[in-house]
Amino acid sequence: MAVKKLGLKQRYAHMTRGLDWETTYQPMDKVFPYDKFEGIKIKDWSAWEDPFRLTMDAYWKFQAEKERKLYAVLDAFAQSNGQTKISDGRYVNALKLFLTGVSPLEYQAHRGFAWAGRHLRGVGPRVASQMQSLDELRHFQTQAHTISQYNKYFDGIAEFRHMHDRVWYLSVPKSFFDDARSAGPFEYMIAVGFSFEYVLTNLLFVPFMSGAAYNGDMSTVTFGFSAQSDESRHMTLGIEVIKFLLEQHPDNLPIVQKWVDKWFWRGHKVLGLVGMMMDYMLPKKVMSWREAWDIYFVEAGGSLFQDLARYGLRPPKYSDVATAEADHVSHQIWATFYQYCHAAAFHTWIPDREHMDWLSEKYPTTFDKYYRPRWEMWAEMEKQGKRFYNMALPQLCQTCQVPMLYTEPGNPETICFRHSKFKGDTYHFCSDGCKDVFDGEPEKYVQAWLPVHQIYQGACGGPTVPDVLAYYRMNVGADNMDYVGSPDEKLWMSWQAGAVKAAE
């Protein structure tokens, strides 16, 4: 009689259980010094369930296959000069923002999961964290490789790593991960594993990468979806973390709720940049930020929090505010970059008539009323040779580090300001959500490296704009300013003219 093969569940149990041991040379609390100070109580680490049941050998097999496929596409893209076949030269600016703002976060996530994996006492989350740490390193590397092809032709890409640690708007995503990585291991898992990966990452990768596909960027869509295929595993880890913590001890609920509230809000502020990419930077559009928010937060997040309600967890605080803001954020942020494009490492432009009509259709209650008139005025000023630049350095929110550009909930004609006092100093915030985060841990956020404050303190190369841009290693006149008139545009037009000539 043939021996019956073990099922997946049994196989996985045999491959992963009982691998850990109680240390004897040193007490366990000294070996794992960080998994108690946050107040999380774990009674039974073996209750951890990894629903993917992926063993290390299967992991290597699948990842190797993904890499082979990705690099075949990257080779084909380079060999066929794919960069000349994208929808429009403007598109590359979304990639510049992605590489300078997002790819370094992948590297931070790699470091963060390596650390969390080392410091969590249970073997289940340690294996999952190790895999995710390797995934994140792969994402960073494949993104840098993919976009390096564009770096041969377009400006604003070469100094991405240097810029990430210095340039004013890049401190928004950077500070998100600095905040997560300087928290304890459980908060890190809720911040990145749950709030970012499960609740918010779809908003970044799915519609944006689908947008890359639509705009003819075969290489980016391939790395994007290759990365995203790991993301499903990460999402599963995120949801497992939260269920595990809530099942282990009732005392964990208020701590976890506070983290969910905080990291939802922090993530929402970072994702404003993605909203701008989707609504303004993709020449051919897949869906609006509003539509993406409704699918991935309102519907998917709604299902998730309905499920977690059985543990007493409620949806993140201010999620209603964030949902209402989805009609405004992309317009407010792109308008800010338009005013400050002399200090940004990508190009901006005024949406043309067709683009504005699309925005009217997607934002029927807000675009024509609040935002179209502003674009029309700025277009008129440009025509008169009075292109508007904002030369004042903006006040930044102490928590999310976004300039104070957002408006009051329910009143899009007034900028939203909040403040708190701490040890005699006043700190400023863009929203109630950011004020709450600060008030929960003021000792942490008073240390924030705020780019504008640093410029005024003389820590960024000098007192003038050219000094600061030199400190950013910005190639002035090429990396910054409007798309129209840029070397990028000139190059793109020459490719187009070449294509027309070849067709004749």
Add this chain to the structure above:
Amino acid sequence: MAQVASLTLLHNDDARPIIEAILADNPGVRVLDMPGCVKLDRDMELVVNRASVEERLGRTWDPQEIHLVLVSMAGNLDEDDDRFLVGWKH
């Protein structure tokens, strides 16, 4: 509001038999076509059956191979040798 179980898959040749199996085995499934990928939604539960995929693929198929074409998901995951299921039932 009904909770939505969802799988997003690449729109390529490797994923096609999986997409077809899902469409056949999940009555009421809703399809959102996006450039490069397809999002499949269904109230409460969505299942990928190994046998259905194998029937279309013409070879044996390990449900874990879904990792190669899976873009995103929503729902609690339950996976074994015969199927890959996301859902909100308990």
